[in-house]
Amino acid sequence: MSKPAKLALEDGAVFTGVSIGSDGEVDGEVCFNTSMTGYQEILTDPSYRGQIVTMTYPQIGNYGVNDGDLESERPHLSGFIVREHSRADSNFRSEGSLSDYLKEWGVVAIESIDTRALVRRIRSQGALRGVLSTIDLDDVSLVAKAKASPGLVGRDLVREVMPEMACEWQESCSEWTHLNVEGIRKSTETTGPHVVALDYGMKWNIPRHLYDQGCQVTVLPGTATAEDVLAQNPDGVFLSNGPGDPEPLEYAIKTIQGVMKQKPIFGICLGHQLLSLACGAKTFKLKFGHRGANHPVQRLSDGLVEITSQNHGFAVDEVSLPASLEVTHRSLNDNTIEGVRHRELPLFSVQYHPEASAGPHDSHYLFQDFLKAMAK
The missing domain is CATH 3.40.50.880 (Class I glutamine amidotransferase (GATase) domain)
Structure with missing residues (x-):
């Protein structure tokens, strides 16, 4: 059964979707990546620490995950956002599904939101602090948490x-x-x-x-x-x-x-x-x-x-x-x-x-x- 999840931004925007990862709540700077492939490398790139990453390519997860494409021992990003998560991982190198991998490593992730609208908002206003949650679905509460997120400037990550x-x-x-x-x-x-x-x-x-x-x-x-x-x-x-x-x-x-x-x-x-x-x-x-x-x-x-x-x-x-x-x-x-x-x-x-x-x-x-x- 699908579990609801929400993304709230510091400017007051709230996106409602479906959880494809672990239950929980995370905050961070919401950014976007335009790559068509390489989602596993992105997930395990330590440079994404403190960020909630949005994939602009509409379907993510179609070739699964494997140990050979890791860029570090584990995911380091705060959260993960996709338009559509592929339930079928069709690739001879696949060793498991993206959703199972996200759950295994405790990554909070969401699908079925309008990633195009989200990216247009970021491009217009600049990087925005956000909160991604499956446990708190109250819009007002989530927006307040997004505004309180520390962001990246001045932090030693x-x-x-x-x-x-x-x-x-x-x-x-x-x-x-x-x-x-x-x-x-x-x-x-x-x-x-x-x-x-x-x-x-x-x-x-x-x-x-x-x-x-x-x-x-x-x-x-x-x-x-x-x-x-x-x-x-x-x-x-x-x-x-x-x-x-x-x-x-x-x-x-x-x-x-x-x-x-x-x-x-x-x-x-x-x-x-x-x-x-x-x-x-x-x-x-x-x-x-x-x-x-x-x-x-x-x-x-x-x-x-x-x-x-x-x-x-x-x-x-x-x-x-x-x-x-x-x-x-x-x-x-x-x-x-x-x-x-x-x-x-x-x-x-x-x-x-x-x-x-x-x-x-x-x-x-x-x-x-x-x-x-x-x-x-």
């Missing part, structure tokens, strides 16, 4: 999703080897450059790509100090994606400043914002963010347009960009900065996701650029 201890990446998402107390790096099958990846909520496909390029990858929590990083004697440092507002992460900025003159650095998404902050720039909150698998970005060096996968609600403020940084990539949707490079040091970053799971492969060359930087 990285501490909620980053690993607690150092790990050595092996061959797959399930093969992590904990380092010993002294942090001595264990030998691996690869003999390439050693990369220390600072994990602020890192998607698993990033260390997969580094490993496939022949790198030895040591993952440190995002709170690691510059001394912790340098003690691993890396050839290069990677700054991962992660959730929320970058400006409160003073510990991460300090660490980057402590290693940026000593090691090559490559950053993605939140890592891009943190590298820019460490160099003296500022960031700002986008009206409704960039989230999808088909965002056009222009590479300024030759004018090439890359189709990219994106997930971010903050961006680097171009007015504040220091002279030491040059813009390398730019969004063709709103002209915001999508990549920077230091003019003197081997430091570069992009706002989008070149590891591209699930998305285009246009930007894989960035991993090669990182390898070249470490080889010098």
